[in-house]
Structures are given as C-alpha cells and as structure tokens.
Amino acid sequence: MREPLRAMVRETALAVDDLIYPMFVVPGKKVRNEVRSMPGVFQLSMDELLNECELVKKLGIPAVILFGIPEHKDEVGSGAYDPHGIIQESVRLLKKEIPELVVITDVCLCEYTSHGHCGIVKGDDILNDESVALLVKEAVTHAEAGADIVAPSDMFDGRIKAIRAGLDANGFIHTPIMSYAAKYASGFYGPFRDAAESAPQFGDRRSHQMDPANSEEAMREVELDILEGADVVMVKPALPYLDIIRRVKDTFRMPTAAYNVSGEYAMIKAAGRNGWIDETRVMMETLLSIKRAGADMILTYHAMEAAKLLNA
Numbered sequence: 001m002r003e004p005l006r007a008m009v010r011e012t013a014l015a016v017d018d019l020i021y022p023m024f025v026v027p028g029k030k031v032r033n034e035v036r037s038m039p040g041v042f043q044l045s046m047d048e049l050l051n052e053c054e055l056v057k058k059l060g061i062p063a064v065i066l067f068g069i070p071e072h073k074d075e076v077g078s079g080a081y082d083p084h085g086i087i088q089e090s091v092r093l094l095k096k097e098i099p100e101l102v103v104i105t106d107v108c109l110c111e112y113t114s115h116g117h118c119g120i121v122k123g124d125d126i127l128n129d130e131s132v133a134l135l136v137k138e139a140v141t142h143a144e145a146g147a148d149i150v151a152p153s154d155m156f157d158g159r160i161k162a163i164r165a166g167l168d169a170n171g172f173i174h175t176p177i178m179s180y181a182a183k184y185a186s187g188f189y190g191p192f193r194d195a196a197e198s199a200p201q202f203g204d205r206r207s208h209q210m211d212p213a214n215s216e217e218a219m220r221e222v223e224l225d226i227l228e229g230a231d232v233v234m235v236k237p238a239l240p241y242l243d244i245i246r247r248v249k250d251t252f253r254m255p256t257a258a259y260n261v262s263g264e265y266a267m268i269k270a271a272g273r274n275g276w277i278d279e280t281r282v283m284m285e286t287l288l289s290i291k292r293a294g295a296d297m298i299l300t301y302h303a304m305e306a307a308k309l310l311n312a
C-alpha cells in the first residue's frame with residue numbers, strides 16, 4: 001500500500017509532452033556519427049533525421065529542436081540564412097513527412113561561422129546590430145521553410161524585437177519565439193560544441209552570455225525579452241540554475257523552458273558507464289527536479305530514453 005499512497009500525494013509529475021529533443025543535422029546521406037562526448041547522440045544526415053523523427057513521434061515526444069552543420073563555414077555564416085541551407089531543407093522535409101511534429105529551429109550563427117562566434121566579428125568584438133540583422137534573416141528563412149517555433153540562442157541585445165518585427169513583416173505573425181533569455185556563459189556546453197562543431201576558434205562567449213554569479217541580471221534579461229515579444233523564455237543550463245528557473249517562473253508566469261545541456265547529459269552518461277551511479281535513476285531524478293523547479297518544457301538529450309520509461 002505504500003507506493004499507491006506515495007503516488008496520491010506526489011506533487012510533480014514528469015510527462016512525455018514536457019520533452020523537446022535536440023538534434024544535429026549534417027550534410028550527406030546515411031550519416032550517423034555518434035558524438036564522442038555524448039553517447040547516444042548522433043550527427044544525422046537528413047534521411048536519418050527523418051527516420052529518427054519517426055521514432056520521436058511514435059514515442060509521443062511533441063517537439064524537436066534542430067541544429068545544423070553546414071557544408072561550408074565562412075566569416076559571415078552565410079549557411080545560416082541560405083533559403084536552401086541545411087536547416088531550411090530539413091524543416092521542409094520534416095513538415096512534409098511528419099506534419100504533426102513540432103519543429104523548433106535554433107537561430108544562431110556559431111555553427112555557420114568559420115571562427116565559431118555567434119555573430120560578425122571585428123577585431124576583438126562582436127558587432128551586435130550587424131549580427132542581429134543576420135539573425136532576422138535566418139529566422140525568416142526558417143519560418144518560410146515551415147518552422148513552428150524559432151529559438152534565438154545568441155543572447156545579443158535587441159534580437160527578440162528585431163526578429164519579431166522581421167517575422168511579422170514577412171507575414172509570419174503566428175510564429176512564436178522561444179527565447180534563450182537567461183543563457184549563462186557555461187562550461188557545460190563543451191560536448192555540444194563537439195556535436196555542432198561550433199567551438200569559438202579564439203576568445204569565448206562571455207561578452208554576451210551571462211555570468212554564472214548573477215541572478216538579478218537574469219531577471220532583467222528575461223523581462224527585456226518578454227517586453228520585446230518572446231512567447232517562451234528559456235533558462236540554460238538547467239541543473240546548476242534551478243534557482244533561476246524557479247525565480248523566472250514565479251516572477252513572470254510565462255511558458256518557461258529549461259535546457260538540460262550537453263555537459264549535464266555527458267556527466268550522467270560518463271558516471272553511468274563507469275558504474276558509479278544508477279544512470280536511469282539519476283536521469284529521471286534530474287528531469288523531475290527541472291520540472292519541479294518550474295519548467296513547463298525541458299530540452300534534453302535524454303528525451304527518447306526518458307519517454308520510453310514514461311510510456312512503459
């Protein structure tokens with residue numbers, strides 16, 4: 001009788017429809033490269049992406065977020081806003097074949113620039129406004145391809161307002177923006193940069209991503225993004241910033257997303273493989289804690305595994 005009683009007084013329940021699965025698309029055919037630092041996560045060519053998304057759909061996961069690695073990188077990240085770029089074509093394919101799957105696109109330049117920065121670089125600086133103009137072009141081409149939600153991840157100033165205006169001017173008045181609103185300059189993104197091949201070739205992202213010591217600043221960043229037109233606000237990473245998720249949710253009462261990032265995933269996988277923790281148990285405890293902190297949706301590389309358990 002103990003377990004049924006516990007279930008009756010349990011406060012938080014994780015559900016499959018809380019999950020968003022991040023995926024990496026690369027050029028080519030029949031490509032499935034496992035990411036060295038992220039066991040179980042693959043760089044996929046478009047055909048393989050489609051197969052994998054069929055599984056995502058079958059498991060009941062409502063949404064994926066796509067990251068693209070282009071054929072060629074250049075100084076200005078042209079691949080990011082090419083109307084026939086890798087993400088634009090992937091979105092077209094997925095929306096044609098699996099229309100019910102929500103397709104979110106990450107809007108950023110770092111995967112597309114030769115220097116790995118999220119914008120246009122001049123000397124030691126990133127040019128904010130010039131970069132934002134390119135992000136607008138990128139977001140509009142994603143919407144034209146059929147993206148259901150665009151998710152700017154750069155953290156430049158004024159980008160939500162500009163992207164909202166750009167989408168509206170092109171007729172995409174119903175395309176919501178999921179803003180990476182409180183994004184910290186974090187060591188936990190290391191494995192992602194293997195997956196997306198987007199490590200900065202010099203310097204770091206501390207000019208625009210947030211100082212891990214700051215909580216008040218997170219509130220200002222989130223507030224600005226809401227005022228500029230964000231429909232969903234995201235806190236990233238998740239586990240080291242559960243306090244921020246809670247504050248954001250309590251203060252703004254907005255649809256709130258949390259990104260359980262690559263380094264969080266890699267740590268669980270590594271410890272699990274060493275037999276140092278019960279991997280499945282720690283994974284579910286982690287996801288539940290993010291939900292308990294106030295997240296309405298969780299971007300996580302554990303999505304497929306967690307969905308299998310939740311469905312069982």
Ligand code: PBG
Binds near residue numbers: 109188192205261262
């Ligand atoms: C930037 C972007 C990053 C992540 C998502 N979008 C990397 C960065 O800011 O360097 C990280 C996600 C993760 O670590 O899982 N396009």
